[in-house]
Amino acid sequence: MSSSSPESQQLLPLREIPGGYGLPFFGPIKDRRDFYYNEGPDKFFKTRVEKYKSTVFRTNMIPGPFMAQNPKVVAVLDAISFPILFDTSKVEKKNVLDGTYMPSTDFSGGYRVCAFLDTTEPSHAALKGFFSSQLAHLHNKFIPIFRSSVSELFTTLEDQLSKDGKSNLNKLGDKVSFDFIFRLFCDNKSPEETVVGSKGTSTFDRWLFLMLCPLMSLGLKFVPSFVEDFFLHTFPLPFLLVKSDYQKMYDAFWKHGSKILDEAEKFGLKRDEACHNLVFLAGFSTYGGMKVLFPALIKWVAAAGEDLHRRLAGEIRTAVKEEGGVTFAAINKMSLTNSVVYETMRIEPPVPYQYAKAREDIQINSHESSFLIKKGEMIFGYQPFATKDPKIFENAEEFVADRFLGEGEKLLKYVYWSNGRETENPTVNDKQCPGKDLVVLLAKLILVEFFLKYDTFTVEASTIMLGPLVIVKSVTKAS
Template sequence: MSSNSSSSPSKLQSSSSNGSPSTDLPLKPIPGNYGLPFFGPIKDRLDYFYRQGKDTFFQTRIQEYQSTVFRTNMPPGPFISSNSNVIALLDAISFPILFDTSKVQKLNVLDGTYMPSTAYFGGYRVCAFLDPSEPKHARLKGLFFSILASRHDKFIPLFRSCLSELFINIEDQVSDKGKSYFNTLSDSMSFDFVFRLFCDQNPLDTSIGSKGPILFDIWMFFQLAPLMTLGLPKLFNFLEDLLLHSIPLPPFLVKSSYKKLYNAFYESMSSSIFDEAQQRGIKRNEACHNLVFMAGFNAYGGMKTLFPALIKWVGLAGEKLHRQLCDEIRTIVRAEGGVTLSALDKMTLTKSVVYEALRIEPPVPFQYGKAKENLVVNNHDAAFEIKKGEMIFGYQPFATKDPKVFENPEEFVGHRFVGEGEKLLKYVYWSNGREIDDPTVENKQCPGKDLVLLLSRVMLVELFLRYDTFTIDAGTLPLGSSATFTSLTRATSI
């Protein structure tokens, strides 16, 4: 894999400065179809999960229709979702319409064409399922912003403390067993950080003890099962499809797990958080259910996919990139007198590497929205009319690996966003918005966007302050990637 090539300037010229191509593109009908009722969604679901797999599913249809915009069905289909029909947007130019909440509705579309039972969330529609037009969305998201702002001085020292324990555990396992499976240790570290950040307590000192990660994992699995395949042998495909994609998993099976999490957060969080929620017109228990969702699904769940992907791509990039990161990180930390916000901001290569990991493997691959009005959406080659009420779907890894925007889009290029490459950041969409945009109460962009970037950079800084290089074995999981450390070379100089 390349880590030192740069993006071609000619790629930037394929679109105008505002991210949209010329408006004189020909208006074309949207190709593709949904097939017969019931049978069409089932056929597409089987193609998507078993016969082709996600990427091949989309790529074959792009080739068949000669278009990155087309009609198809998205899982789960009958009987879990009432309508699987979507218009797929699979390029960097059409995709951002999904962020424009003046044109698309984001009501109950977090998980796509179906919504899990509110029994998973204490009976409430939590903020992630609300459209910004709903008054409660602004109140809840404003609360999230306020909580994060009040804890900003804890981000770096707390995360560095958690990382220190993580790397000690990894190093011990590599020394004892010759390898260390990163995902499990990272999950424990992530939960520890999130709980300490929001609750000011060590989770080991609460009723959930060390069980937090597994409790969240079970809770998230039941919600996301209709969108997953477990990678079982073909012999079990029919059974898996029946159990995961045809029958909603009953929430009561994870009720006790969720109650343990809810109680731990409610008992450990500062009462000032709930006081502020009440001042904003939010009941204390509703605020807690929303905060558990943010801490578990958004924060812990996001880290669960993000950190292994980051380690995987940096590890596979090889020793040359590792040396360059070591040089930048150690030089700036020495000059700045420590790991500070100022130091992190000066690490241009480190920032680029994080952006590149988010580009090539975004932690949340899907986006959905329902057209609020008749729309015309452009890709690179044509314009397409979408009718009011139609569901729009975007597969983010195709948008952020658009070959008409990014040179060598399938390669991890560590320097991609350095210098002139910064112009490409408007095509990085991992946060439910463009990288150049900021989250507000009026949009659906991740309220913790800046924190995610900060933590990812701190992870690389801590890694390369400790080690000169490392090697990994990489794999895939039902949700995201796996990374296993196979060697660590201790830093020879700092």
């Protein structure tokens, strides 16, 4: 038996894990109804933390009966217990990307792609090593391709504001994200010039929805909750509904990503398997992540107000001027911009849920107690609670733009958005996102581009099934 992390080596009283699973079949359904409809995720966890007086407890996790292999989990909701999910020497990550539910492999060409592989499976190291090497190889293309992709966003945004008095940032951001990731992996080829055409974002959106709908709530007030619950959470929707469009996407990556696939074969990977993994990396991990992150970032920065806007604009414009353009050297000088990105990832992480299975009996610590998790039990982490742990972060529920400046950098080890600590780098022996640094860079770049063009802006934000919906209401051009 082992303990979970360096922070938890102190001796704490051993406590039986509180909570429970209720009656067979009915208990998971009750918890699912509470999670989606009666309480919502935040209240669901908050009420149980208060009830059990513990940030570690037993509960059922979505989607429940029929589609879950086993809905029973041990929830870890504080910054000290949460990192057990990263320790692949003690936890298994096989088929747990989406938790107690796993989508059909039809959505990935019949393959269990890298994200679903455990680190002990031989192909994991080959696939992750391949992706890491390609991202390193493409490093110098990140900034110019992204700036090219984002160039039309502001023209369209201003046209829509002039015509309609508002602009849907989500739609504009999705187009930028897809265009960037397609160009990056497909030799800077525009998707419009391929078989994908203008349907890239809609294809990936439908593909993501069909895969992940058992984990979603649409929030449609005109649809009774029991109707939505039945259709989304009782049986998986078929891949057939997106099969032809997915094939076009696959064919485009096969043809225009040939240079990357040539390298995959040098890693000993089958070309077909590598291509399906590339589509998954592009569509699920990268496009899907940016689809949530970009609107969240703009929402929080907008809400922070004109003082922060002035400070960001000053820092960004000064650094760009000093370095003669938008370069890595210029971005490395933007400490406030850097802090703002990490604060967004702390307060609204793009992937809120993380899972693992105990390889052995494990003793973990919270702040107050230790707990014994048995071999084979599923461990579930709700990241927004762990990264808003009030015993780690002062004013944890507030967006504090300069939280990670100066001495605040020491808190970066408690930022977990990438399935690992922000202070650590991905390896083939862990499940941390191989594109971790790329995602951070792109978040910085969207702020850079915004504040090179605008002094300030306002938005209206609401919540949709995959994060915030952000409507830009006004912009003030750079003076």
